[in-house]
Amino acid sequence: MPMSAIACSERGINMNKHIPAEIERFDLSARIQHVIMFTTFLLLSFTGWGLKYAYADPSSAWITIWGGAKTAGIIHRTAGIIMLLDFLYHQFYLLNLWRKKDLRLTVVPMPKDVVDFFQNVAYYVGLSKKKANFGKFSYMQKFDYWAVYWGMFIIGTSGLFLAFPVMASYVFPTWSISWAWDVLFIMHSDEALLAIVFILFFHFYNEHLRSDVFPMNYMWLTGKMPIEELKHKHPAEYEYLYGDKGKK
């Protein structure tokens, strides 16, 4: 999922006479953060899935591929910690952008997203012939982005507690211990399923299977979007950047 595309190296471009052929939406750091995020996500999903469905037939064979239950557990914990560090790093990345005054809050959900949503659905079903006037990030992309925060909050913290249960036991108040452990387990396992389903259906469709990006949206490698695409897919952002010049 797009970790962040808040860096806006395009700030200066506004004053340029020419509209560039393409525009950078993900800087190198964001692209690396994304690669770490999805690599650890896949490792966590593959190893965790076997444990969640341990009693389904293929699971034992599947876990054997990952080096057996013990190794799979080590892979899972290591990947989990790397993912949490990646997430933590992202917060510093944002702070740094803010410090450099490069932080535009383009990924923060706004009332306009609700309008965009209804406009988009109306367009889907044919009630309107006008496409939604998406900004730098559509509500779907914002959903993608904040899903990671939800996942980190629910799955990350519960996972950390479950990986170090003795230490975690100091944190919980005595009155919660008759259910806290089961709640942690349920949170971790059910929300992980939600995350996998979300990525598998929503993110894979939008960034891999959709007819205009198939087989994949190469932006995760290049970080750049052709200006024509920006104009069509994110018209409000195009308007913001190039204003009158963009109108033909």
Add this chain to the structure above:
Amino acid sequence: MKIWLNTLLLLVFTVVSAPAANAASDNASCLTCHGAMQGTVEKEKGVLVNLHIDQAKFEKSVHGGFVACVDCHLTFGPNPHQAPSANVAKAVKDMANAISAKSKVDAVAQAACLNCHPDMYKEYASSIHGRNVIKKRSGDGPVCTSCHGSAHYIQPKTNRESMVNHFSVVSTCGNCHEEKSISEKYGFSPLVMERYLESFHGRKVKLGHPGAPVCSNCHGAHDVKGQKDAASPVAGANKKKTCGTAACHPGATDKFIAAITHKPLHPIAHYSEIALILLTLGVFIFIVVHVFLDIYADVRDRLFRKGNKHE
């Protein structure tokens, strides 16, 4: 003098080699028939005796090769046509009487484990299982073969085929501990097995983790105690020690050991689970509908609105 020496030599030879020779010939003669016989006979009402002995399997078992049939089947002499003799040691006879409610096929053979495994038997007799069978003369509760399987085919614990192997002992305990009639009668949670199996411990064992604990790792095996018995390794303060071994969870706290109880799910956990499942389902329905609408609009635009692809 020479005669005396010869006699001694003969005596030594007899003592050393005769039992083996005897055992072999004994087993061979028993197996002549029992290796070929199939099916069961009813000894008394409801008590079926399996007559077949799989010779190859017996010989590969831990007892194969050196235990003679009559070492355990003590009431049977070498001659099968003779009536069963009563020439059985008192300890075995007493034990056979004590466990007769449980062991109906051949209580003497069942009690004969005592002869070679006295320490195990002592531990077992002090356990909640042993006390129930021996002292209370109950028909519930295991005897040796209930957990280890027929003495004819016992495999070492390290063998996956063994009923008490790390990866099979849980289902062996489950034979009784999953039974509702047993959990009601003896007052333990009917969900013991279910809750264990869905715990991290149970799942890891299922996936082949050699270090994840099975029933006996925490509760003990031959010396297993009831949950209210202060000597039980999971009773009171003992539980912290049992969970907190160096290989498992060193430094285990009181709050930590509450994680595994085998008790039914707490209502808070139960409703959290329902809430999270509803959330997952809701998001899932939303994204699937959204994706299909997008596909529909995409196909429609490509087919019918070619000029209007992007606006």
